[in-house]
Amino acid sequence: xxxxxxxxxxxxxxxxxxxxxxxxxxxxxxxxxxxxxxxxxxxxxxxxxxxxxxxxxxxxxxxxxxxxxxxxxxxxxxxxxxxxxxxxxxxxxxxxxxxxxxxxxxxxxxxxxxxxxxxxxxxxxxxxxxxxxxxxxxxxxxxxxxxxxxxxxxxxxxxxxxxxxxxxxxxxxxxxxxxxxxxxxxxxxxxxxxxxxxxxxxxxxxxxxxxxxxxxxxxxxxxxxxxxxxxxxxxxxxxxxxxxxxxxxxxxxxxxxxxxxxxxxxxxxxxxxxxxxxxxxxxxxxxxxxxxxxxxxxxxxxxxxxxxxxxxxxxxxxxxxxxxxxxxxxxxxxxxxxxxxxxxxx
Amino acid sequence: xxxxxxxxxxxxxxxxxxxxxxxxxxxxxxxxxxxxxxxxxxxxxxxxxxxxxxxxxxxxxxxxxxxxxxxxxxxxxxxxxxxxxxxxxxxxxxxxxxxxxxxxxxxxxxxxxxxxxxxxxxxxxxxxxxxxxxxxxxxxxxxxxxxxxxxxxxxxxxxxxxxxxxxxxxxxxxxxxxxxxxxxxxxxxxxxxxxxxxxxxxxxxxxxxxxxxxxxxxxxxxxxxxxxxxxxxxxxxxxxxxxxxxxxxxxxxxxxxxxxxxxxxxxxxxxxxxxxxxxxxxxxxxxxxxxxxxxxxxxxxxxxxxxxxxxxxxxxxxxxxxxxxxxxxxxxxxxxxxxxxxxxxx
DNA sequence: CCGCCCGTTGTGAACGTTCACCAATCTGCG
DNA sequence: CGCAGATTGGTGAACGTTCACAACGGGCGG
Numbered sequence: 168x169x170x171x172x173x174x175x176x177x178x179x180x181x182x183x184x185x186x187x188x189x190x191x192x193x194x195x196x197x198x199x200x201x202x203x204x205x206x207x208x209x210x211x212x213x214x215x216x217x218x219x220x221x222x223x224x225x226x227x228x229x230x231x232x233x234x235x236x237x238x239x240x241x242x243x244x245x246x247x248x249x250x251x252x253x254x255x256x257x258x259x260x261x262x263x264x265x266x267x268x269x270x271x272x273x274x275x276x277x278x279x280x281x282x283x284x285x286x287x288x289x290x291x292x293x294x295x296x297x298x299x300x301x302x303x304x305x306x307x308x309x310x311x312x313x314x315x316x317x318x319x320x321x322x323x324x325x326x327x328x329x330x331x332x333x334x335x336x337x338x339x340x341x342x343x344x345x346x347x348x349x350x351x352x353x354x355x356x357x358x359x360x361x362x363x364x365x366x367x368x369x370x371x372x373x374x375x376x377x378x379x380x381x382x383x384x385x386x387x388x389x390x391x392x393x394x395x396x397x398x399x400x401x402x403x404x405x406x407x408x409x410x411x412x413x414x415x416x417x418x419x420x421x422x423x424x425x426x427x428x429x430x431x432x433x434x435x436x437x438x439x440x441x442x443x444x445x446x447x448x449x450x451x452x453x454x455x456x457x458x459x460x461x462x463x464x465x466x467x468x469x470x471x472x473x474x475x476x477x478x479x480x481x482x483x484x485x486x487x488x489x490x491x492x493x494x495x496x497x498x499x500x501x502x503x504x505x506x507x508x509x510x511x512x513x
Numbered sequence: 514x515x516x517x518x519x520x521x522x523x524x525x526x527x528x529x530x531x532x533x534x535x536x537x538x539x540x541x542x543x544x545x546x547x548x549x550x551x552x553x554x555x556x557x558x559x560x561x562x563x564x565x566x567x568x569x570x571x572x573x574x575x576x577x578x579x580x581x582x583x584x585x586x587x588x589x590x591x592x593x594x595x596x597x598x599x600x601x602x603x604x605x606x607x608x609x610x611x612x613x614x615x616x617x618x619x620x621x622x623x624x625x626x627x628x629x630x631x632x633x634x635x636x637x638x639x640x641x642x643x644x645x646x647x648x649x650x651x652x653x654x655x656x657x658x659x660x661x662x663x664x665x666x667x668x669x670x671x672x673x674x675x676x677x678x679x680x681x682x683x684x685x686x687x688x689x690x691x692x693x694x695x696x697x698x699x700x701x702x703x704x705x706x707x708x709x710x711x712x713x714x715x716x717x718x719x720x721x722x723x724x725x726x727x728x729x730x731x732x733x734x735x736x737x738x739x740x741x742x743x744x745x746x747x748x749x750x751x752x753x754x755x756x757x758x759x760x761x762x763x764x765x766x767x768x769x770x771x772x773x774x775x776x777x778x779x780x781x782x783x784x785x786x787x788x789x790x791x792x793x794x795x796x797x798x799x800x801x802x803x804x805x806x807x808x809x810x811x812x813x814x815x816x817x818x819x820x821x822x823x824x825x826x827x828x829x830x831x832x833x834x835x836x837x838x839x840x841x842x843x844x845x846x847x848x849x850x851x852x853x854x855x856x857x858x859x
Numbered sequence: 860c861c862g863c864c865c866g867t868t869g870t871g872a873a874c875g876t877t878c879a880c881c882a883a884t885c886t887g888c889g
Numbered sequence: 890c891g892c893a894g895a896t897t898g899g900t901g902a903a904c905g906t907t908c909a910c911a912a913c914g915g916g917c918g919g
Contacts, residue, residue, distance in 0.1 A: 174634035224875030227569045288520035433805040459779040570905030
């Protein structure tokens with residue numbers, strides 16, 4: 168076995184089993200309208216030749232897609248990486264193949280560039296990119312193949328209910344919870360080190376982290392400090408957060424994700440401010456390392472892997488109406504209090 | 514534009530341009546044997562219809578593959594994740610598509626399972642999995658399609674030279690360098706918190722981290738303590754390393770990667786041992802967070818992204834002989850001394 | 860002025876599968 | 890014993906592309 172010969176096709180199996188190619192196709196696809204005896208013959212031939220159906224030909228001939236393309240902004244971020252993992256797992260369980268395509272802002276200027284990135288028209292696609300090219304890609308897909316796309320992102324329950332192609336969690340609510348927690352601890356206000364958003368440094372939907380944070384402060388009648396914009400990398404965050412940690416008035420910082428929180432922790436340490444004594448720091452995402460920093464990060468747990476799985480299920484439903492619409496089921500974001508948060512020093 | 518109509522095919526373009534489908538094919542593939550006037554007509558038709566070649570049909574018809582499958586163990590590990598990023602970037606630049614397939618030990622028992630995981634026979638594949646199913650997958654591929662596969666892993670320069678389908682770095686050498694550094698600092702010996710390997714807790718090739726570590730100790734005539742096996746997760750590492758940090762005799766620990774090092778750092782902190790005063794800790798990989806822990810991790814930098822790019826280039830060369838064999842070009846692993854290492858307290 | 864060759868274009872057959880239909884063979888019932 | 894209806898199987902045409910080869914036209918050498 169295992170010659171470098173050409174792979175067996177459906178015709179080879181048919182010849183060996185003494186049936187037509189169509190019968191083989193039926194057996195392979197588990198059609199009920201084939202006699203048991205015939206099925207056995209075919210199965211035997213399949214085993215003998217080591218036949219495996221050719222995905223390409225299958226899709227070409229208009230069969231089921233059995234393939235997803237994941238359009239993502241950056242696989243080095245924890246969120247997308249975890250969601251991708253969830254998608255891949257779910258896809259693998261059903262024997263779908265997963266394509267990945269990174270939407271680099273550097274070479275994604277026009278809609279044409281985005282269209283060119285799509286492997287083929289109608290290819291089922293999950294998009295998780297909240298930056299500018301990502302939003303544009305979403306729009307393009309929505310125009311071209313709304314039935315074969317799903318977008319992952321931070322959305323409120325209402326937004327999710329309104330758009331059947333959306334999947335995600337309400338980051339705003341989670342950020343609000345974290346902010347309220349810090350306020351309850353006795354902090355006068357909470358500062359925010361923000362991740363980049365699609366529309367600049369601030370804003371986006373109501374479900375964005377910065378929005379939830381600002382909402383709580385406003386509702387509580389507290390001053391709403393200007394959020395400090397950071398890039399995605401820890402190095403950028405470290406630089407951006409300097410003025411914040413240097414300011415003794417600042418007693419609590421809500422960070423856009425755990426990487427930014429780590430940078431903040433480090434910056435605070437170097438600035439000689441004790442955490443949580445002088446300064447409380449709260450992260451976002453519950454990235455695996457966050458339980459093991461010193462002190463351990465207080466953060467908001469997010470089950471991105473489940474969201475990824477949910478996105479895949481929804482996509483399947485949309486692309487093939489016969490599958491029941493999945494009920495979005497994953498844990499709500501949840502604040503995990505560890506060691507970087509506490510009451511202000513007085 | 515952007516109707517949900519069916520995508521234009523090569524025939525549609527041909528009809529509109531008033532030429533044959535083959536001529537369109539020639540234009541699309543940049544064949545030189547097409548008159549300029551004809552080419553323009555075709556190009557115009559292409560633009561008007563928004564035609565994009567169908568990858569599936571192209572591969573089916575025996576054209577160039579333009580597609581790689583990455584077989585990996587776990588995308589949540591920094592190494593594979595970074596290498597995948599490198600592969601994806603290189604592939605995207607050439608407009609290849611990237612498929613990803615995770616080799617889960619849980620559902621990869623027999624060779625048949627592995628074969629089933631390959632999208633189609635002859636599909637160019639890069640494999641980066643050093644665990645048991647990974648090794649088996651490598652063997653299967655080597656038997657079936659040696660010309661269309663490349664494996665990434667820790668290999669010595671000799672191993673790399675001997676096997677034209679191998680790509681990687683000599684982790685053993687890097688580990689040796691780190692160990693020697695600790696010895697030079699004055700430590701009597703160095704302990705090792707080891708990542709899982711293909712063959713159990715220890716061993717594998719000469720280029721494995723644990724091998725390089727042990728070699729240096731032996732050569733220096735130092736006691737070679739039993740390496741402490743850890744799983745891949747930080748939680749597992751944290752548990753596994755407890756006896757090590759509790760033992761006052763232990764003054765230096767080389768960790769199999771930065772995640773294990775972070776766990777060790779945390780464990781040492783909780784055990785009341787100061788770092789680097791009582792205990793030196795050295796990590797591996799220079800994971801992005803490692804410069805921002807407190808104290809900052811001394812570690813070994815690895816340019817996995819470049820390795821990934823190199824693997825892709827090699828694969829291209831192997832699958833299409835006309836491309837020049839790439840010279841493996843990426844930075845050697847390099848020790849980065851930060852704050853977690855120092856002389857023993859004595 | 861004829862034939863040859865080159866540059867250019869067209870024709871037909873793959874590739875491996877599914878889909879829509881049609882044909883043959885059984886079953887059971889009147 | 891015949892016939893409707895179910896059950897099972899086969900046939901041919903798609904899908905969108907490339908490959909191998911044949912055909913057309915014009916320029917050039919003899």
